[in-house]
Amino acid sequence: MCPVRGGGCSWPASVVGSVTAALLLAAVIVRLFVPRACSSGIIKGRRQVGAGAAGGARLPAGSLGWPLLGETLAFIRAAYSPRPESFVEKRRVLYGKVFKSHLWGSPAVVSSDPEVSRAVLQADASAFVPWYPRSLMELMGQSSILVLGGGLQRRVHGLAGAFFKSPQLKAQVTLDMQRRVGRAMDMWGRRRHRSMGDDDSGGMPVRVQNEAKSIVFEILVRALIGLEEGDKMQYLRQQFQEFIAGLISLPVKLPGTQLYRSLKAKKRMTKLIKTIIQEKRKKMMSEGGDDLRGGTHPRDMIDVLLGNGNDELTDELISDNMIDFMIPAEDSVPVLITLAVKYISECPLALQQLEEENMELKRQKSGAGETLEWTDYMSLAFTQHVITETLRMGNIINGIMRKAVRDVEVRGHLVPKGWRVLVYFRAVHLDAAVHDDPHAFNPWRWKERPDVVAMSGFTPFGGGQRLCPGLDLARLEASIFLHHLVTNFRWVAEEDTVVNFPTVRLKRGMPIAVTPRTC
């Protein structure tokens, strides 16, 4: 078993101080921007609770903290510490697994109870709708799948899920990823040779996070909008990086602010993507739509949405969503890969078993003169356990927020209308009552639990109607990267720490000094 070493978050106090100040300001601004109707609903809700209303359900115990600020600062302080879950753990001891708090300018019910969380995830838009910080809502737009509700969300979700799960897309992604990873790893080998001569101590460190980001972005963007590598791809990535920097920023869009720059970048991306959509529409018209509606398979996600022939799927909606779908390409999947490399670097037993499994597959395939297919990667049992365990420990998405559209009872707990619910995956994934020795990286724990998607104590991809449609794709890309890394290189990892807030990432990008394998 491998207790995870390091992991300490060493943000300088000045950074914590200034970010905290910025967030304090954000909390005040958010409070000022919260619609009045919502505030009065909250007060009404609290009175009802006192009177024991809503079918006997009770508001959970807890503290609403300071006026206006609530407990947001305590949450952020914990988020910057090596144990972000300590905010929930402390209150769990005092109030239980479900408690009330006040976060991001609103009263909230926080759940670290697997069954309550599952019920919230499975509830539909008549009970809860997604809630995101104001800057994020502004940047994503009203037609983003992340905020859409009802029939349109289900339609886009269904189309995306079917496409991302299709064997044709998985085969295309596998080919693209193998080619792109192969090229990047050739460069690592050559760079090492140039900088170190022939000794075995490793050359210039490779930063896994950066490498994974540029590889995964290109592969997923091709799957989404059909764009090939080249100048337009470079341009799109630059704009996307500007866009993503504003997702969690002050909700002020004056010239000079991050939000303003991010909105401008989104406009430029939208222009590029709309041109692609229009070209595809023209092509469809000239071919009578046969190419997409008929026998041949859609080549990318735009083809899928256009081929559906639904008038609600406007160019605006398609381009907005293509941009949102790029977020996991730049963020979640590369972070999954990077965390997996960190954890296996710290756990020699797991690394050895991963190498053996992947070397065995490589030998078998090259012995039979065959190339690897997506099914080969996905059938590597131990590799999949490594990815599952990385998702559990890494908590790439710490949790999700919903807003109650009416008084809702969830397994005996009342969530008053207008309140938020924070479904905090991280506290469940690291709860000793749910997973033995939860801070130890132990891929073997998954041997006896084949159906991880159905488990309520393991929800890195969410659940219910909004269960991540890209979950197979994320696993496939991580498996391909790990296969090529462990079968082509040995490496020495430098010290690095996981930063958990506002998004999960490795502080130094996970530098490793690689040496090509000779056997």
Ligand code: HEM
């Ligand atoms: C490690 C990688 C990933 C993680 C941890 C992850 C996690 C999640 C989570 C937790 C949700 C649920 C959000 C909610 O309930 O509000 C979600 C939704 C979503 N994910 Fe992923 N995701 C990953 C990769 C991907 C990939 C590769 C794609 C496809 C390009 C993707 C596309 C989406 C979309 C479109 C939604 C919104 C679904 C909806 O609201 O109907 N994700 N993801």
